[in-house]
Amino acid sequence: MVKKFSNWFYFVIVVLCFLTPAFAWAEECIIITSPVENTVVIGKRPEIKGVFRCPLTPGSYVVMLDGVDITQLMDVTAEGFTYRPETLVTTGSHSLSVSYTGADNLPHQFAVNFSIRHSEKFGEIYSKNDVSLLYEGALVRKDSTADAAVPVYTEGQNVAPSTTAAYPSSKIEGNLASESRVKEGPWNVSLTTNVRYFDQDIPVTDPLKKGFNVANWLFTGNYEKDRVKMKLSAGDIMINETPYTIAGFSRKGTMFNGEAGPVYANVFSARSAQTYGVDGGIGIGNVNEDHIFGASAGVKLFENKVDVRTIYVTGTDPSASGLPASITPPSTQSNVYGNSTTTGNKQGDVVGFLLTTDFLQNRLRTEMEADFTRYDPDNSDEFEKRSSSAYRAKIGGAVNWFTYDALYEYIGKYYGVIGNPSLAKDRQGFSLQSGINLSDQNLSVMASRYSDNVESDPLFPEIVSTQGNVSYQFNKIPYVPLGFTYQKILQESSKEPVGGTRIDTSTDTYSGRIGFTKGSFSVNFSPSYSIINDKTPADADTTNIVYAAMAAYALPNLSIAPAFTWSKTRNHATNVWTDTFVYNLDFRSRFFHDRISFDTGGTYTASTADNNSVDSGTWNARATLAYRLNDHLKTFVKPTVGLRFSYLKTDDKINVAMNKDEFSLFVVLEAAIPVIF
Amino acid sequence: MKKCILAILALILTGLLAPSFSQAAVTVTPSSVNVVRGQTNTVVITYRFATIIGSGNEMSSQGIYFTPDTTIGFNNVPLTTFITGGIGTVTETVVIPVNIMEKVLQSGTAQFFYRRQFFGLSVETATINMTVSGETGGTLGIRRLSLYFGNGRSETTVMKYAPDLKAYADIRYNGSGLLKGYWEVDGRLLSYVSQPLPAGQQITLTTPDIPALPTFDTxxxxxxxxxxxPNPDQGIPLPTLVYFVTTDEAAAKPVGLKLKNPAEAAEVPYASQKYEWQVIRANVYLIQFFETQGGKTVFSAYTKKGFYQLPQLVLKKIFQPGETYYWLVIGFDKERRMIGESKTGSFRFSPSVSDAGK
Structure with a gap:
């Protein structure tokens, strides 16, 4: 009997054990049917579904995805609710929590945990693509300058004569902006690119090309696990090492970055010239011809408070070596892509060392750099590379509202680095900077003194440049910000060689700014006065006065931004004043539920001189009237039809051959096609 | 004998005076220039001929670089002009290689000359004085002009109506003086720049906020x-940047959203509160609550309306009576791009919990 009872007892216990969760589950008024607890969901925007098991009123329940209340975004019916996120949900773990007040008037809460993978094979895999298509066809073209003379620049002109606009009768453009990424475990790979198509019925100017072209691309592969990080990049890369070696160098190239705990290393190779499209490949090539190669390594010590780095870069830059020695007559300057520099087949290498410290959380930062180069500005001649060096020591930091920086630098007479062509050379000196940044006032003070001819070459003078700058900003009245800046520059030569010209100039610049801001409206006025005082017998003084005013009024469907600049320059030697007036207007508007937009941007420029050598005015404007069709078509393609206006008129009273009056009207068909998979 | 002496004197005088007469027949502009050591230099030289008898070609087979002591080098590009009515003009762009200046300096001077001898109708000689200077001294000259966008490249792709497209110009120069120039988009002058350059050798210019680079035109x-x-003819070619405006539109520039209720720093009952704000053209709003200003979010919610009713369930679970909380609202468009954001507001729940159960 006891045994029989005991068997029944165990049976009941076992049944209860099995049924308890079911009862508990069944007791909830809301059941999440998708996703299921502790499952892996394959998808990018997983649907969330719930069922009501008892009557609930709006406001008596809250559904949260990862802690954010999504209740009001759900589609709710009497039976339950559904919700599909409108954007990609990140891969990994997620939590859906439900809180409600049950029939017992007590709060209830439960959560469903799940994780997301984009596919069976890869935790994350997606490709976002945006296609732009554009057709432009001329409806009206009025051109008064079919036989106009070639624009000629004359001495003293503040604005170069405008060229006759070369608008095609028809033009087709397309662009595919693509971003794709695959991630699994510690690995991830991504590719971003813009593939472009361009065609028109007239020739294109450099660097543009007709047909398909890859405007830019970047492939990256990453591995990251524990303290080991590796990254391989190829395509349009940017190399940043140290200020005196290679910094902000953006080219076609390949770069590897590796990091293991406190030790790191970088290796890179790049095309030395800026290239457009696929030209340049992955930037690996001969460093004696047109590529650069470099490597750096370093170690971070004392919890990253100290960083010691060494770097080596070598290469050749022939980008501007193609010009002939002499051109007759001077040809029209061809378009150069991105950078333009003096000619010469430049070649060199550099070894650098950089030590940075930050022991007091940005209160006291130090940088010390020493670099040694061998550089030849033109390796086609008989002169070989020359050795030179550069040194830099910097100390700075920020303590509450006070900032400070002190810098000493020395750059040798022959210093040069392939990949950092803008570096100054043959100068030494120091600069000091400090600032006071209060909530409603800012004051910054800067002083510097530099001299050239660091090796005291007797064939050259020594020129000392001293500069001081004080800038104050007052923001106590939030709607009337104002400030001023005063700058003094002294430049003086000494030890001039026989027959050399003395330099002794002083430049004073005073500038102010005042604004008024209220809501969506703002206006700013900033006058500036500067005088270059040449104290030598040449007495080539110059006065420069600039008045600039700009305003902006922006609403969600309307914005208007006029701007005005009046620039006056006086050449004291000739006592001639030259005036340049620039009026700008930008206007944006949308109406009829955002379906129609009218946008325009235009400039009027006038240039005069009081000796009547210059007197011209130019109107130049473009405007677009567009109608968006996507509300009518209800497809994922967003088409737009529109009209584009272009207007150019030049009235030159001195050189009437430059006069022109052009008007063009184009029909524009365009479409935006987003494709995500 | 006397006649012979006179003839010899006449010949000598002719020989001495002939060059000066022929030099007077050609003038050269500029007559002197500074060139910077350690780099190639470009100089545009114009030769003007006058008072030459007859019509025909004046030719020069080469230009010669020389110091008072020695010949330094040659420019072997010939130059020809047609003289008509006694006058003629010819211009050449001379690229002076680095080694010419190095040879000049090696010879112990910084002064040298560039000379062309013309022949044809008349023998004429034109000479330009050149002085090698360092990078700091001399007249203002542009050595390098590098243009780039925020991505560091000379090409970028932006969405239609993108509000913050900026371009930068790194200008490396020698000498000092007044820089004048302007930003130009598709041939349209956008903004004018006129400023003195110190002997700092490099400046960076940025396109202005107003007028911004146009992105309304796809x-x-x-x-x-x-x-x-400085005179663009004496400098380097002007580089070009390229940007593509897509047909897909960027989100509208974020506008300020006004928080309406509860009022700033108001004390509110510890109960289900209605939070209201200014309605903009947003598809959805995100309201966020914080315990400290700029701190971690303690609770947030999406809504399509211009208000949010804090549920009682959330209130009791997350918020405490007597505590101050901060809140802000962000508006998103259809593509979930931010188009509006409020400033952070604050409120305080009253210490009383009497209403909490309602």
């Missing part, structure tokens, strides 16, 4: 920084 656009002073 397709490819080209951008340049056109230098008008």
């Amino acid at each position: 397709g490819i656009h080209t951008l340049r920084f056109v230098v008008t002073n």
Whole structure:
């Protein structure tokens, strides 16, 4: 009997054990049917579904995805609710929590945990693509300058004569902006690119090309696990090492970055010239011809408070070596892509060392750099590379509202680095900077003194440049910000060689700014006065006065931004004043539920001189009237039809051959096609 | 004998005076220039002929670089002009290689000359004085002009109506003086620059906020920084940037959202509160609550309306009576791009919990 009872007892216990969760589950008024607890969901925007098991009123329940209340975004019916996120949900773990007040008037809460993978094979895999298509066809073209003379620049002109606009009768453009990424475990790979198509019925100017072209691309592969990080990049890369070696160098190239705990290393190779499209490949090539190669390594010590780095870069830059020695007559300057520099087949290498410290959380930062180069500005001649060096020591930091920086630098007479062509050379000196940044006032003070001819070459003078700058900003009245800046520059030569010209100039610049801001409206006025005082017998003084005013009024469907600049320059030697007036207007508007937009941007420029050598005015404007069709078509393609206006008129009273009056009207068909998979 | 002496004297005088007469027949502009050591230099030289008898070609087979002591080098490009009515003009762009200046300096001077001898109708000689200077001294000259966008490249792709497209110009120069130039988009002058340059050797210019680079016009656009002073003919070619404006539109520039209720720093009952704000053209709003200003979010919610009713369930679970909380609202468009954001507001729940159960 006891045994029989005991068997029944165990049976009941076992049944209860099995049924308890079911009862508990069944007791909830809301059941999440998708996703299921502790499952892996394959998808990018997983649907969330719930069922009501008892009557609930709006406001008596809250559904949260990862802690954010999504209740009001759900589609709710009497039976339950559904919700599909409108954007990609990140891969990994997620939590859906439900809180409600049950029939017992007590709060209830439960959560469903799940994780997301984009596919069976890869935790994350997606490709976002945006296609732009554009057709432009001329409806009206009025051109008064079919036989106009070639624009000629004359001495003293503040604005170069405008060229006759070369608008095609028809033009087709397309662009595919693509971003794709695959991630699994510690690995991830991504590719971003813009593939472009361009065609028109007239020739294109450099660097543009007709047909398909890859405007830019970047492939990256990453591995990251524990303290080991590796990254391989190829395509349009940017190399940043140290200020005196290679910094902000953006080219076609390949770069590897590796990091293991406190030790790191970088290796890179790049095309030395800026290239457009696929030209340049992955930037690996001969460093004696047109590529650069470099490597750096370093170690971070004392919890990253100290960083010691060494770097080596070598290469050749022939980008501007193609010009002939002499051109007759001077040809029209061809378009150069991105950078333009003096000619010469430049070649060199550099070894650098950089030590940075930050022991007091940005209160006291130090940088010390020493670099040694061998550089030849033109390796086609008989002169070989020359050795030179550069040194830099910097100390700075920020303590509450006070900032400070002190810098000493020395750059040798022959210093040069392939990949950092803008570096100054043959100068030494120091600069000091400090600032006071209060909530409603800012004051910054800067002083510097530099001299050239660091090796005291007797064939050259020594020129000392001293500069001081004080800038104050007052923001106590939030709607009337104002400030001023005063700058003094002294430049003086000494030890001039026989027959050399003395330099002794002083430049004073005073500038102010005042604004008024209220809501969506703002206006700013900033006058500036500067005088270059040449104290030598040449007495080539110059006065420069600039008045600039700009305003902006922006609403969600309307914005208007006029701007005005009046620039006056006086050449004291000739006592001639030259005036340049620039009026700008930008206007944006949308109406009829955002379906129609009218946008325009235009400039009027006038240039005069009081000796009547210059007197011209130019109107130049473009405007677009567009109608968006996507509300009518209800497809994922967003088409737009529109009209584009272009207007150019030049009235030159001195050189009437430059006069022109052009008007063009184009029909524009365009479409935006987003494709995500 | 007397006649013979006179003839010899006449010949000598002719020989001495002939060059000076022929030099007077050609003038050269500029007559002197500074060239910077350690780099190639470009100089545009104009030769003007006058008072030459007859019509025909004046030719020069080469230009010669020389110091008072020695010949330094040659420019072997010939030059020809046609003289008519006694006058003629010819211009050449001379690129002076680095080694010419190095040879000059090696010979112990910084002064040298460039000379062309013309022949044809008349033998004429034109000479330009040249002085090698360092980078700091001399007249203002542009050595390098590098244009780029925020991505560091000379090409970028932006969405239609993108509000913050900026371009930069790194200008490396020698000497000092007044820089004049302007930003130009598709041939349209956008903004004018006129400022003195110290002997700092490099400046960076940025396109202004107003007028901004136009992005309302789809397709490819080209951008340049056109230098008008120093004389562009004496400098380097002007580089071009390219940007493409897509047909897909960027989110509208975020506007300020006004928080309406509860009022700033108000004390509110510890109960289900209605939070209201200014309605903009947003598809959805995100309201966020914080315990400290700029701190971690303690609770947030999406809504399509211009208000949010804090549920009682959330109130009791997350918020405490007597505590101050901060809140802000962000508006998103259909593509979930931010188009509006409020400033952070604050409120305090009253210490009383009497209403909490309602």
